[in-house]
Amino acid sequence: MTDQQDIQHRLIEALKRPDAYPHPVDDVECIETHISWVLLAGDYAYKFKKPLDLGFLDFSTLERRRFFCEEELRINRRLAPDLYQAVVAFSGTPDAPRFDGAGEPFEYAVRMARFDREREMDKLLERGALPIEWMDELAGCVAAFHERIPRAEPDSDPGTPAAVYEPMEQNFEQLRPRLSDPRRLDQLDRIARWTGQAFEQLFDTIAERHARGFVRECHGDMHLGNMAHVDGRVLVFDGIEFSERLRWIDIMSEIAFVTMDLMDREAPAHAHRFLNAWLERSGDYEGLRLLRFYQVYRAMVRAKVSGIRLGQEGVADADRRKAQSRCHGYLDLAESLTRPVPRALFINHGFSGSGKTTRSQPLVERFGLIRIRSDVERKRLSGMDSRERDTGGVGSGIYSEDMDVRTYNRLAALARNVLESGLPVVVDATFLERARRDRFAALARELELPFCILDYVAPEPVLRERIRRRQSADRDASDAGLEVLAHQLTNADPLEADEPVVTIDTRRDDLPLADIARCMDAGRPDKA
Numbered sequence: 001m002t003d004q005q006d007i008q009h010r011l012i013e014a015l016k017r018p019d020a021y022p023h024p025v026d027d028v029e030c031i032e033t034h035i036s037w038v039l040l041a042g043d044y045a046y047k048f049k050k051p052l053d054l055g056f057l058d059f060s061t062l063e064r065r066r067f068f069c070e071e072e073l074r075i076n077r078r079l080a081p082d083l084y085q086a087v088v089a090f091s092g093t094p095d096a097p098r099f100d101g102a103g104e105p106f107e108y109a110v111r112m113a114r115f116d117r118e119r120e121m122d123k124l125l126e127r128g129a130l131p132i133e134w135m136d137e138l139a140g141c142v143a144a145f146h147e148r149i150p151r152a153e154p155d156s157d158p159g160t161p162a163a164v165y166e167p168m169e170q171n172f173e174q175l176r177p178r179l180s181d182p183r184r185l186d187q188l189d190r191i192a193r194w195t196g197q198a199f200e201q202l203f204d205t206i207a208e209r210h211a212r213g214f215v216r217e218c219h220g221d222m223h224l225g226n227m228a229h230v231d232g233r234v235l236v237f238d239g240i241e242f243s244e245r246l247r248w249i250d251i252m253s254e255i256a257f258v259t260m261d262l263m264d265r266e267a268p269a270h271a272h273r274f275l276n277a278w279l280e281r282s283g284d285y286e287g288l289r290l291l292r293f294y295q296v297y298r299a300m301v302r303a304k305v306s307g308i309r310l311g312q313e314g315v316a317d318a319d320r321r322k323a324q325s326r327c328h329g330y331l332d333l334a335e336s337l338t339r340p341v342p343r344a345l346f347i348n349h350g351f352s353g354s355g356k357t358t359r360s361q362p363l364v365e366r367f368g369l370i371r372i373r374s375d376v377e378r379k380r381l382s383g384m385d386s387r388e389r390d391t392g393g394v395g396s397g398i399y400s401e402d403m404d405v406r407t408y409n410r411l412a413a414l415a416r417n418v419l420e421s422g423l424p425v426v427v428d429a430t431f432l433e434r435a436r437r438d439r440f441a442a443l444a445r446e447l448e449l450p451f452c453i454l455d456y457v458a459p460e461p462v463l464r465e466r467i468r469r470r471q472s473a474d475r476d477a478s479d480a481g482l483e484v485l486a487h488q489l490t491n492a493d494p495l496e497a498d499e500p501v502v503t504i505d506t507r508r509d510d511l512p513l514a515d516i517a518r519c520m521d522a523g524r525p526d527k528a
Helices: 003-015 062-077 121-126 134-148 161-178 182-211 251-264 268-282 285-311 317-336 356-367 374-381 401-420 434-446 460-473 482-491 513-522
Strands: 028-032 036-041 044-049 084-093 096-099 107-113 215-217 227-230 233-236 248-250 345-349 370-373 425-428 451-457 501-505
Touching: 003 036, 003 044, 003 096, 003 107, 044 062, 062 084, 062 107, 121 227, 134 233, 134 251, 134 268, 161 182, 161 285, 182 248, 182 285, 182 317, 248 251, 248 285, 251 268, 251 285, 251 317, 268 285, 268 356, 268 370, 285 317, 285 370, 285 401, 345 356, 345 434, 356 370, 356 425, 356 451, 356 513, 370 374, 370 401, 374 401, 374 425, 401 425, 401 434, 434 451, 451 513, 460 482, 501 513
Parallel strands: 345 425, 345 451, 370 425, 451 501
Antiparallel strands: 028 036, 036 044, 044 107, 084 096, 084 107, 215 248, 227 233
16 A cells, blocks of 8 residues: 555544534545545535546546546536535644645545435436436536537547547457457457447548537536436536546537436436437537447446456455446447437428427337427527527518528428438428428438328317417427417418328327337338
8 A cells, every 4th residue: 555545544534533524423424436435424525536547547646636626626516516615625644634724735625515315316217206307407407518618629639530439449448358258259349340330430520520619528427327306406416527538528429428328227218308308409410420329439438347347356246246237238238229220200290289399209208209399490590599589470580481491491401410310300390381291201202211290180279278378388489379370270281192191189198109100110220
């Protein structure tokens, strides 16, 4: 044991005594990880960095530990300012430490406010207590974070193709010696080949996104274990402070981690809801070309971490079996993410108030559809927030004929991009004009994919009442009022017999899931 390790061990032992603290403490709980100590004492948690140099992190000197404590405070205050409070300097002696006292400090720690750990999102999900609606709040929090954080300079290294691929190669190299089953080694080779081929195909996309500012100083370790729901709001904590390369990443890599983690925890509906809510807020549909690539990478990182645990000395048999199960589970997930998914192009059809957005939400969650909303994209084109209002009425402002053309052009371009990214799409607009429906049918034919019109119906009095309630609540992106509805009822082109339609009566709770599943099934890769 080095002198620094001995000093820190003595300090930790001293701080296990409740009377060592300058604030009320009844008892102290000590948590050890491979890189840190955390002491839970009274209303606070104190996190110490171990004096280690592991290559990917270096806390080996007091000065480096002080620096990374300050970095941890800076990085995590961006998302959890009330949780991360201060860097505490310890002076005196390791056996009788003083908190921020006089004298030369011999150790540093980050002080955090404590919260109920049962409110961490991984634990909530395990108990079935993580409402899917909270994914909207989480997505809004993450999207707002991504909007305000610094962007990488065009000539910077992190986020370039080479910097992206290097840790992916390392995952395979470091995991391979820890696998003994020939079937698992073959599986690893298949995932490695897929990753290499995908990287070659996506090289220009990765480089372009770096140049366009999509590489940013992200959180870097965004999974449910680093999230909590406390006092009615989302907290995201424990971002990566020790490695710029792991933190300065494409924002789609961050989204890939969240969605991969939800899939691994058998919550795909939560993953689909989160992804769609984030896309609606961020508008980064182009980034979907990289989603599977980064999801496979994130699963492989977790497989490697579990594999390393397998090779450590002193691991109990039960823990070793658990690590092996987790490693194999992540390998299976990674390989499943290399396989194409069924694709189809759906368009919503219906008058304002018919329930297109509300009733398509369960389809998004069940089938993994990427939903593109005309109300949101119209306002994005106009430089407006989705909740801003344009009350100019039919044919004026952002609802002019020119804006209609621009909006549907954007919907078509985004739908093409998502489909070419390998994902199914539902375009959420009224589609009351036959020519606009035909345009999307032609897109599906061009891409040799199934096409289906989802027709949302309700009686006119129900439409009127829903519009009144929506306007009163003032929470949705739609501006359509009763005047708009009257115009639609008068001018809509009816659906015709040659159009592929699935009718959805939005007064009923059930959905025609079998019909939609058949359309999706026709878009399976093995039926192409």
